[in-house]
Amino acid sequence: MNKVKKMEILGDSARYDLCNYGNYNTDNFLSGKLPGIYNATTGNGDCIPLFKVLMTNKCSNDCRYCVNHSAHDFSRVEFTPEELTSIFLDYYNHRLVEGLFLSSGIPGDVDVSMENMVEVARKLRFEHDYPGYIHLKILPGSSYDLIKRAMSLANRVSVNIEAATSEGFEELSTTKTLNYDIIRRMKWIKRLMKKNSNLAPSGQTTQFIVGASDESDSDILQRVDWLYKKMDIKRSYFSPFKSMKDTPLENKIEPNPKRTSRLYQADYLVKSYGFDIKELVFEEDGNMMLEMDPKYTAALSNMEMFPVEVNSASYKELLRVPGIGKISARRIIESRKQNVRFKNLEELKNIGVITSRAETFVKLNKSYQTTL
Ligand code: SF4
Structure with a gap:
């Protein structure tokens, strides 16, 4: 398969992984343009085009919301580190993108997949003197040494937590565990950043998939608060669950789009305004009211x-x-x-x-x- 076709498949597969909130919109993959270009908004509101792609959509995991889950019989492709490096540099040298956001499926040994991603970053930094932004996804279960190497090359790293509680996580996958594959890696990242501030200087982030499991807003926000306090997470992203064809959750109802907006508002109150979770108002089912923003609801109560x-x-x-x-x-x-x-x-x-x-x-x- 030629590189352009692979780019179409693997650029498209990366679209549900968020790297900023303001732009949650899969249309931010610039339609009509080359595949894999994604408009991201920086903390100060600037908009930068990122090259966002998976190394491969081959995966042995069974995440029930994901189109790449192991049981799905469809076209699987992969890039070698050399191919991906050269495509990225083509985009970058033509000023189509200003940074790289790289993730991957996990076809077998997770460290082999993580090593391939690290190799792309190494080639860019040391063989091509690429000075720009690199965000590397830390794959669940990756080894300490590979995480450390990834952090020495990337500006930012992230481990996707996906669910707030162990029970919610188990609803989504039987091949990964929250405490071992995710939280433990976050702890290592935090420890490494403390030891050496040059490692991943823009810090670590994470992402929840809202509405894929039956967790409430209260579950999610309590976990978010814990992540800020205990894991030094810089940002939490809330990706609304999308029911995708040929996934075990294809018939699950998608959450109301307002739900993620309310979560971002509540997250902002906790992180930037110093609200205690106890100040927020949850209904009996643990969710916030959709009709009113959380600050207003908190004031009224x-x-x-x-x-x-x-x-x-x-x-x-x-x-x-x-x-x-x-x-x-x-x-x-x-x-x-x-x-x-x-x-x-x-x-x-x-x-x-x-x-x-x-x-x-x-x-x-x-x-x-x-x-x-
Ligand atoms: S690990 Fe899970 S979410 Fe990631 S590509 Fe594999 S099946 Fe999809």
Whole structure:
């Protein structure tokens, strides 16, 4: 099979592995362009095209959501490290892509597959002096030494956790285990990064598949919180389960698209605003309300904390107010140093507060802005 055909198959197979949230959309694989080009958004909002591909779609694992699961009888192909390196460099030298995101199926010994990926990165760095971005997926069950080598070559690495609990994980695969194949590898990565900050300097990330197992938002967010605290995970990505033909889960209902948006919002509250998981509101089934964003729901269920006096509240208290984000909270605190006191909603609006959301929850110089 020629390289272009292989690229079509293996570039397409990589599309469900996320490397950023803002762009979760399989259309980000630029249609009409060469296969394998994926638009990713960086932390500061820049959009960069990545070359995103699998080394192979051959796999001996049985992940029930995945089109590459071992029992699926379809066209299987693989790249050698030399082929993949040369295709990537073609794309890169023609300025079609600015970085590489590489993953792989696992046809047999996981270390053979991981070694092939590491070899691509080694060739790029040492034979072609490639200075750009490399994200290597750490395959479940990979050995310590290969992980260390991958981290010495990649900017970022990730191990996909897929499910939050051991029970949820077991629903998805019988050939991998959460604690041994995933968490143990995350621990090694964390330890290696602590020992040497040059290893994978952009840190490790992970991905959940939301809705593939019967886990609730509460299960997922508790695990996310644990990952941030215990594994130094930089980002968690939430990939909505897609029911794919010829997989054991092809008839499973896909989650409401709003569910992953709510998870990202809650994740942001925990990671960036310092919310405790206990502050979030879950319904009886452990899921968040789809109709309202989690910060608003949390505020409504903790009305005893409101209204907040804008001119004296702490940064933490301001961040709990719907309509006040990190930038506007900082501006409010900074203004106090110049003895500025906010007198009305218009003044808050001018510094970026979304007053239509905030007015129910704030007081300005002791006067409550609205009634519920
Ligand atoms: S390990 Fe699982 S998710 Fe990855 S390619 Fe194989 S079957 Fe698919």
